[in-house]
Amino acid sequence: MSIKLEHVNYIYSAGTAYEKHALKDVSLEILPGQFVGIIGHTGSGKSTLIQHLNGLVKASSGAIYYNGENIYADGYDMKGLRSQVGLVFQYPEHQLFEEDVLSDVCFGPKNQGLSKEECEKRAREALELVGFPEKQYHQSPFELSGGQKRRAAIAGVLAMRPKVLVLDEPTAGLDPAGRDDILDQVRYLHDQTGMTVVLVSHSMEDVARYVERIIVMNRGEKMLDGAVREVFSHYKELEQVGLAAPQVTYVMHDLQERGLPVETAATTVEEAAAEILRVLRHGKRSDT
Amino acid sequence: MIREITIGQYYPADSVIHRLDPRVKIVCTLLFLISLFVQNSLSGYVIATLFLVFVIRASKVPFRFIVKGLKAIILLLMFTVVMNLFLTKEGAVLLHFWIFTITENGLRISVFMAIRLIYLIIGSSLMTLTTTPNALTDGIESLLRPLNRFRVPVHEVAMIMSIALRFIPILLEETDKIMKAQIARGADLESGNMIQRTKAMVPILVPLFVSAFRRANDLALAMEARCYCGGEGRTKMKPLVYKRQDYAAYVIVVAYVVLAFVAGRFAPLHIWIF
Ligand SMILES: Nc1ncnc2c1ncn2[C@@H]1O[C@H](COP(=O)(O)OP(=O)(O)OP(=O)(O)O)[C@@H](O)[C@H]1O
Numbered sequence: 273m274s275i276k277l278e279h280v281n282y283i284y285s286a287g288t289a290y291e292k293h294a295l296k297d298v299s300l301e302i303l304p305g306q307f308v309g310i311i312g313h314t315g316s317g318k319s320t321l322i323q324h325l326n327g328l329v330k331a332s333s334g335a336i337y338y339n340g341e342n343i344y345a346d347g348y349d350m351k352g353l354r355s356q357v358g359l360v361f362q363y364p365e366h367q368l369f370e371e372d373v374l375s376d377v378c379f380g381p382k383n384q385g386l387s388k389e390e391c392e393k394r395a396r397e398a399l400e401l402v403g404f405p406e407k408q409y410h411q412s413p414f415e416l417s418g419g420q421k422r423r424a425a426i427a428g429v430l431a432m433r434p435k436v437l438v439l440d441e442p443t444a445g446l447d448p449a450g451r452d453d454i455l456d457q458v459r460y461l462h463d464q465t466g467m468t469v470v471l472v473s474h475s476m477e478d479v480a481r482y483v484e485r486i487i488v489m490n491r492g493e494k495m496l497d498g499a500v501r502e503v504f505s506h507y508k509e510l511e512q513v514g515l516a517a518p519q520v521t522y523v524m525h526d527l528q529e530r531g532l533p534v535e536t537a538a539t540t541v542e543e544a545a546a547e548i549l550r551v552l553r554h555g556k557r558s559d560t
Numbered sequence: 561m562i563r564e565i566t567i568g569q570y571y572p573a574d575s576v577i578h579r580l581d582p583r584v585k586i587v588c589t590l591l592f593l594i595s596l597f598v599q600n601s602l603s604g605y606v607i608a609t610l611f612l613v614f615v616i617r618a619s620k621v622p623f624r625f626i627v628k629g630l631k632a633i634i635l636l637l638m639f640t641v642v643m644n645l646f647l648t649k650e651g652a653v654l655l656h657f658w659i660f661t662i663t664e665n666g667l668r669i670s671v672f673m674a675i676r677l678i679y680l681i682i683g684s685s686l687m688t689l690t691t692t693p694n695a696l697t698d699g700i701e702s703l704l705r706p707l708n709r710f711r712v713p714v715h716e717v718a719m720i721m722s723i724a725l726r727f728i729p730i731l732l733e734e735t736d737k738i739m740k741a742q743i744a745r746g747a748d749l750e751s752g753n754m755i756q757r758t759k760a761m762v763p764i765l766v767p768l769f770v771s772a773f774r775r776a777n778d779l780a781l782a783m784e785a786r787c788y789c790g791g792e793g794r795t796k797m798k799p800l801v802y803k804r805q806d807y808a809a810y811v812i813v814v815a816y817v818v819l820a821f822v823a824g825r826f827a828p829l830h831i832w833i834f
Pocket residue numbers: 284285292294312313314315316317318319320321362563
């Protein structure tokens with residue numbers, strides 16, 4: 273289930289006055305079972321990048337391999353690819369259209385050619401996974417709140433049982449509780465089923481808490497790519513391109529500068545607290 | 561995908577033509593189009609060609625953008641040429657085979673017709689390429705203002721036009737996004753027969769309509785929140801005022817029209833049958 277991009281370039285509206293080189297020579301590989309975060313400033317090419325992962329847009333140059341097969345080869349089964357790589361878009365209102373939520377979620381499995389019962393079974397499963405209240409299954413998707421629409425939209429993709437789940441800013445417009453809820457569910461899915469997850473986000477805190485690897489995009493180029501700690505250790509460079517490491521990274525560096533011998537690698541509040549406590553306790557013990 | 565479609569596409573650049581008052585561009589384009597159709601001589605078309613080349617150079621729009629507009633009329637163009645070529649019966653016969661006859665007159669008329677159509681498209685594309693849709697509607701509103709006296713709601717019509725123009729690219733972009741979102745869920749838009757394909761459009765049209773209505777609603781609210789209440793007593797932040805360059809443009813275009821007319825009348829320049 274690995275996805276491999278080699279020297280991918282993408283140009284919007286090539287040959288017009290509005291030409292825009294949105295991806296510049298991007299190479300990367302997403303391995304099976306990874307939980308990858310993609311961060312970057314607005315307009316840095318994150319959405320464009322992930323639309324390549326299931327062949328929705330065709331790279332202007334470069335190659336993409338899914339499980340070692342070139343997806344641009346003649347006769348490649350694009351439809352098959354799209355049911356293996358599920359993509360949830362940034363704005364859920366772009367995909368809800370049915371009379372009620374349940375049938376909307378059934379749309380994906382129906383396109384996979386499954387029987388009606390099977391579709392409904394999968395749809396219920398998916399809705400349950402994203403924590404959508406059962407009493408609203410038969411409500412019109414247009415009457416839902418923003419957060420509920422988003423859950424329905426995510427369920428619509430999960431119902432296809434993809435091997436790779438790509439989420440484009442799934443938490444935009446959600447309250448903190450709803451945000452943690454959805455991300456916790458995604459992590460649960462990842463841990464339970466070994467599903468590969470690619471999460472696009474603006475929020476460093478989110479990314480730091482959930483993912484194991486971060487890809488930083490800047491003006492269409494891949495700027496950094498590595499384990500969470502490693503990427504955040506470049507926090508000065510991140511700042512230069514308008515991004516910031518999580519708050520705790522700053523706190524830890526400040527503490528270290530002021531003489532508290534903490535390790536600066538912590539990326540979440542919990543880790544930081546543990547580290548500070550460790551150092552403080554250790555200090556006390558050495559006093560007595 | 562669908563974004564590639566261009567309608568009345570504006571080409572951003574900084575040129576004399578771009579800076580002209582939209583009223584000047586509208587009136588001059590009309591004058592140019594009329595001059596094309598009263599023209600019937602080789603010398604007139606030579607002058608029109610020189611004039612067009614001059615304006616295109618001044619506009620700084622690359623030539624390939626200008627000819628893009630021609631693609632849309634290529635069928636009409638061929639049809640007109642073929643019809644004129646074979647159906648004109650007057651004049652000396654040039655060529656005769658089987659049931660087809662081509663006469664001198666037929667050739668002449670079809671060539672002139674083709675030139676007219678091509679220049680017509682180039683002329684009007686030049687106007688839309690160098691004028692933003694908003695400036696264009698401003699210009700139209702200002703030119704049509706005298707009709708207010710006959711109770712024509714000029715301002716409202718212009719407002720509707722500018723909103724419609726503004727929404728075209730937004731809706732195209734929206735359609736593109738919706739199509740992608742549904743294709744990602746396995747929607748199949750290409751294969752199948754007519755009925756299946758029409759059915760496949762539903763998942764695209766429903767969100768599109770919903771979003772169009774939502775946008776219209778939002779826009780109405782936003783306009784009301786800023787106390788918009790029609791054209792009455794409304795002033796403009798940037799009223800259209802003629803500047804020196806605008807008068808100069810009028811003079812140049814009128815000079816061209818007169819020159820082309822006089823040349824056609826008194827020095828028609830006959831070469832072979834043209
Ligand atoms: N359909 C399009 N046509 C032309 N240019 C586009 C199109 N979509 C995106 N772009 C341009 O490509 C660049 C990358 O856009 P993209 O949507 O990938 O950014 P992003 O990183 O997802 O931003 P955001 O965080 O705001 O979602 C931007 O500069 C944008 O203006």
